[in-house]
Amino acid sequence: MTALPTEPRAAVSALLALDTTSVKGTLPVIALLEETFAAAGAQVHRFVEPDGVKANLVASFPAADGSLEGGVLLAGHADCVPVEGQVWTTPPFTPTERDGRIYGRGACDMKAFLALIACVAPEIASARLSEPIHVGVTWDEEVTADGARALVGQLAQLGIHPRIAFVGEPSNMRAIGAHKSMNSFTATFRGIAAHSSLLPRGLNAIRYAAQFIEFFHREVVDELRENGPRDDAYPVPYTTGGVNVVRGGIARNTVPDLVELNFEFRALPEIAVAPIVAKIEAEIARLDAEMKAAVPADPASDASLVGAELEIVTLLAGLASGPESEAARYAVRLGAHPTGEKVTYGTEAGIYEAAGMSAVVVGPGDIAQAHAADEYISYEQLDECLAFLRNLIADLSHG
C-alpha cells in the first residue's frame, strides 16, 4: 500500500479509481487514506465493521500542545452510489480529465473533498495548531448513514469532541447550515397465495398495502403539508413524502401473497420525527392485526407468515442551525460562500449536530452532478476547496 499522490488532481483520480459502491464497503479508500494521513504524522484509527468491508477512519492532528480537545472535524463518506442503469460517456471507475473537469463516480459526492484533505495533510502536520484538526471518513452514507452514527461513538471512545464539523458534501463551497431530515422505510405485507377463483382461501396482500399507501399519503404527507410548518428558505417549503416503490403480485389470476413498499418523508428539521414514526408503526400494527384476523380456516397455502411489518431503513436527522451557526459563520470566514439557502437533501451533518458539534455542509462540486451519470468535479471547485482548507490551517496556526 502506498500513500495518495500529493498533486491534487492525481489524488482525486486515485480515489475515483477505487470502486466503493456502498454495498462493496469502503476499505480500499479507507486504507489508502489511512496510509496517507499516517505518513503525514497524524494519529490514525481504523474501525472495521464485522462484515470486514465497511470501515471508518479517524485521523487526528493534535494542537501544538498535544491537545485533542475541541477543534474542527472534516467529515466525509467514502462510499458512493451505484452506476447500474446509468449511461456514462466516460468509464465511471477510470477517472477521465476533460475540459477542466475530472469525471468519475464519487467525483463530487464526495471523494474530491477527501483527496484534498489528504493533499494538505503535510501542511496540517507542520502547522502549529491552536486546536486540533480531525478527519472522519465513514461508510454507508448513501444508504443508512450508519457509518456516521458509528463515527460519533468512535470519536467519543477516542476522547475526541470537536467543536465544529465541516461536512464536505457538494455545495459549490457554499456554507449550508440547514437541511431537512430524511426518513426512509420498507413495509412488507404477507397474505396467502391462491388461485383467484378460490378467493376465500387466499388473502390479498395488495388490498392491505393499498390501505397503507392511502393512509401514508393522507394522514402523514398531506397532513404535514397542510398543517405542518413552512419555511420558504427551502426549494420545497414544507415536509414532503411518498410511497415511491411498490412491488407485489405475480399474475392476474393469482391472489397476491407479498407486497413490498418503499417510502420516505423529508421533514423540516424542527419537526419531531419520533411521533410520526409512531403513527406509522401504529397503522402497520393495525393492518397486521386485521390481516391475521382475516386468515381463512382452510388457507390455500402457508398462512404462518401472514401480517404486516415495518423496517426503518434510516432516520437521518435534519440540520437545523442555519446560516448563523458557529460552523456556518466560521466557514464563511474561511472563504466559503454565505447563503441563507436551505436544502432538501440529507447529509451526515444532522448526525454530528445532534452529537453536540456545530455542523455545516461545505464542499466542492454541485449536488446536481451527485448520483448522476458522468459525475464530475471541476478544477475550479478543487482550487476553491484547497484554498478553504489552507485558510483553515492558517486560521488555526500560531503564526
Ligand SMILES: [Zn+2]
Ligand atoms: Zn454524499
